[in-house]
Amino acid sequence: MPPSPSIRPQGAEPPIRDRGDACPGALRLHSAADGRLARVRLPAGDLTVRQAEALADAADRLGDGHLSLTSRGNAELRGLADGCGGRLAALLRDAGLLPSESHERVRNILASPLAGLDRHTPSDVRLWARELDGLLCASESATALSGRFLFVLDDGRGDVAALGGDVSLVAERGGAGSGGLSEAGCPAGAGGTALLRVGDDPAALRIAGPDAPRAALTAAAAFLTAAAASGSGAWRVRELPDGHGLTVRAVAERLRAAGIGCAEVAGEVAAAVAGAGDVTGTPDATGAPAPASVPYADSSAPGVIEGTDGARALSVLAPLGRLSVAQWRLLTAVAAEDGAGALRLTPWRGVVIPGLSADTAAPRLRELSAAGLITDPDSPWHRVGACTGRPGCAKSRTDVRADATAAVTAGTPVPGEPGPQPAALRRLPVYWSGCERRCGHPHGAWVDVLATAEGYRVSVVQPQSTPAPHPAPAAPSAAPCPATS
Numbered sequence: 001m002p003p004s005p006s007i008r009p010q011g012a013e014p015p016i017r018d019r020g021d022a023c024p025g026a027l028r029l030h031s032a033a034d035g036r037l038a039r040v041r042l043p044a045g046d047l048t049v050r051q052a053e054a055l056a057d058a059a060d061r062l063g064d065g066h067l068s069l070t071s072r073g074n075a076e077l078r079g080l081a082d083g084c085g086g087r088l089a090a091l092l093r094d095a096g097l098l099p100s101e102s103h104e105r106v107r108n109i110l111a112s113p114l115a116g117l118d119r120h121t122p123s124d125v126r127l128w129a130r131e132l133d134g135l136l137c138a139s140e141s142a143t144a145l146s147g148r149f150l151f152v153l154d155d156g157r158g159d160v161a162a163l164g165g166d167v168s169l170v171a172e173r174g175g176a177g178s179g180g181l182s183e184a185g186c187p188a189g190a191g192g193t194a195l196l197r198v199g200d201d202p203a204a205l206r207i208a209g210p211d212a213p214r215a216a217l218t219a220a221a222a223f224l225t226a227a228a229a230s231g232s233g234a235w236r237v238r239e240l241p242d243g244h245g246l247t248v249r250a251v252a253e254r255l256r257a258a259g260i261g262c263a264e265v266a267g268e269v270a271a272a273v274a275g276a277g278d279v280t281g282t283p284d285a286t287g288a289p290a291p292a293s294v295p296y297a298d299s300s301a302p303g304v305i306e307g308t309d310g311a312r313a314l315s316v317l318a319p320l321g322r323l324s325v326a327q328w329r330l331l332t333a334v335a336a337e338d339g340a341g342a343l344r345l346t347p348w349r350g351v352v353i354p355g356l357s358a359d360t361a362a363p364r365l366r367e368l369s370a371a372g373l374i375t376d377p378d379s380p381w382h383r384v385g386a387c388t389g390r391p392g393c394a395k396s397r398t399d400v401r402a403d404a405t406a407a408v409t410a411g412t413p414v415p416g417e418p419g420p421q422p423a424a425l426r427r428l429p430v431y432w433s434g435c436e437r438r439c440g441h442p443h444g445a446w447v448d449v450l451a452t453a454e455g456y457r458v459s460v461v462q463p464q465s466t467p468a469p470h471p472a473p474a475a476p477s478a479a480p481c482p483a484t485s
Contacts, residue, residue: 021235023147024076025105026092029085034064034392036080038088040097041104044111044129044153045073045345052332052343054095060325062088067328068388069321069349071163071440072110072150078392100137105147107133110163112155113346117313117354118297118305125153125171125212128194132213139217144224146235151216157296163347163443166237167219168197169212170204195265196251198223199237202267203248211260222246222254300348301377304361312361314339314353317374320386320401321349321440330371334364349385350374384413386432387439396434397451404432404449414447415456428460 023039024030030037040055047055055075059067064079080088092098109129116124132151136142152165156173172193194212195204198219207215223246227234230244237246248264255262297305305313314334318327331351335343340355356364369375374382387393389400407413413430429446431438436450443463450457 021146021148023105025147026098027085027089027101027104029080029088032078032388032392033390033394034079036082036084038077038080039070040075040077040092041107042074042097042345043107043109043133044126045113045347046126046129047343047345048096049332049336049341049343051095051097052328052335054091054097056325056328056332058088058091059328062091065325067323067325069318069323069345069351071347071349071442072108073113073345073347075345078388099133102143103137106142106145106149107136108147108149109133109136109151109153110160110165110347111153112157112159112299113344113350113352114157114159114297114299114305114313114315115155117307117311117352119308120296125155125169128169128209128212128216129153132216135213135217141221141224142217145220148235149220149223150236151220153212153216157299159299160347165197166199166223167216169216170195170197171209172206196248196262198246198248198251199240201245201247204265204267205248205252205255205262206265207255207260207262214258215255215260215262218254218258218260219246219251222251226250298377299346299352300350302350302373302375302379302382303377304365305352310358311354312356312358314356314361314365314368315346315350316353316365316368317348317350317382319372319374319381320384320404322401323373327371327373330368331373334368338364380408380411380413383427383429384408384432385429385440385442387434387437387441389432389434393434393439395437397453398434400432400434400449400451403451403456414458415449416458432456 022030024037026038026040030039055067055077059065059077062080062084063077066078068076068078070076077088089098098104109132111126111129115126132153150165152160152163152168154161154168154170156171161168161170172195192209194207194209196207196212196215196219197204205215223237223240226240226244226246230241232239232241232244234240240246252262252264299315302315302317305315307313316331323331331343331353334356335341335353338356338360339353342354344352344354346352365375376382384404386401386404387396389396389402390398403415404413407415429442430449431441431446432449432451433439433441434451438448438450441448445463446461448459448461450459
């Protein structure tokens with residue numbers, strides 16, 4: 001499994017946190033320039049039709065009539081009025097979206113969105129996600145985790161393994177249902193085996209699949225112990241200072257004390273086992289797509305997903321990560337009328353609808369395309385994202401979403417590049433940001449389009465680099481960044 005990208009420049013001192021994180025939740029609303037903002041955690045991105053309808057009602061009645069999809073597969077409501085928190089909480093509670101109010105901000109669980117759906121499906125780690133969520137909500141100590149701490153559960157295809165997890169689980173291909181003993185001496189049984197990693201430690205622990213959820217929670221508890229001992233107030237594993245870092249060896253001691261068998265796997269072996277299945281087509285900094293050794297479906301691409309026994313799933317993306325209530329209700333109707341009654345939000349700001357028949361999938365996809373959703377991987381909107389920008393965010397220098405929309409419409413999603421865009425730039429995700437915080441930016445290699453006082457500055461961010469914290473002087477070819485009030 002490739003190491004997750006660092007969240008701070010290499011060599012920089014980790015921050016000292018003297019307060020809790022300010023991440024918004026469903027109960028703790030954030031005050032933005034366009035009103036209050038609520039972030040609803042959806043472990044593994046899972047939603048029933050009833051829950052999706054509740055979110056639509058909340059956006060319609062209390063918000064600005066839109067829903068934003070996040071890079072962790074969660075949903076955000078914007079434009080909420082002061083004093084609506086009680087009504088919002090009641091709506092979410094009635095839909096089963098607040099199983100534990102004291103844990104609502106720590107239910108950050110990201111899982112492979114196509115697990116169990118495509119023809120070459122690996123083990124369904126989404127079952128692990130549900131069990132882990134239940135364990136989290138039952139743990140009093142877990143309430144001490146920050147709203148930024150992230151669990152990542154990858155089904156072996158490599159789609160979410162490198163998306164910045166603090167605790168990551170990767171199902172080993174060929175392990176599920178293989179029976180016998182794993183290389184760790186753990187019984188593989190029907191649950192197979194998994195690799196567990198913490199932060200950027202390249203080594204991993206091999207554990208039995210049925211132990212995976214409990215092992216993940218135990219690793220999180222080990223982080224809390226390390227954070228308390230460091231006195232740094234760290235919110236995430238990568239923020240632990242030198243001398244207090246969390247390693248798989250420290251986690252292994254905690255696992256064994258809890259009765260969970262494990263064996264250490266060297267970093268290069270873990271990468272070979274868990275990283276070879278990357279099928280997201282995530283390119284490197286040169287724009288070359290990563291090869292896939294197993295023909296899994298690309299979970300970041302829109303289209304029809306072919307499953308076993310004639311089943312189909314639809315995968316669509318939200319333009320710039322934002323959907324109108326009408327679009328959301330259409331997705332919900334497709335899931336209710338022709339699907340399995342469920343939706344899955346993805347970290348690529350998309351929605352997967354499982355359970356359609358071969359006869360209904362294509363017509364429904366055309367209907368969603370006509371409603372303005374991204375349904376074709378060749379769409380110019382594919383891989384283009386943007387932060388909230390003006391007027392929703394007071395820190396933004398401009399209305400980046402309007403500028404990104406104009407650029408995509410003009411056929412130049414990367415500004416300052418007239419004519420056909422270089423192939424490398426076309427393959428990389430492009431992200432427009434209104435300030436140096438770059439909220440919601442992609443992981444890995446991506447094209448950074450940053451608004452500065454002089455115009456948009458364009459650069460390519462490497463997987464192990466960090467964008468420059470301060471804007472450099474704009475190049476002569478920099479695109480203008482119109483001022484907004």
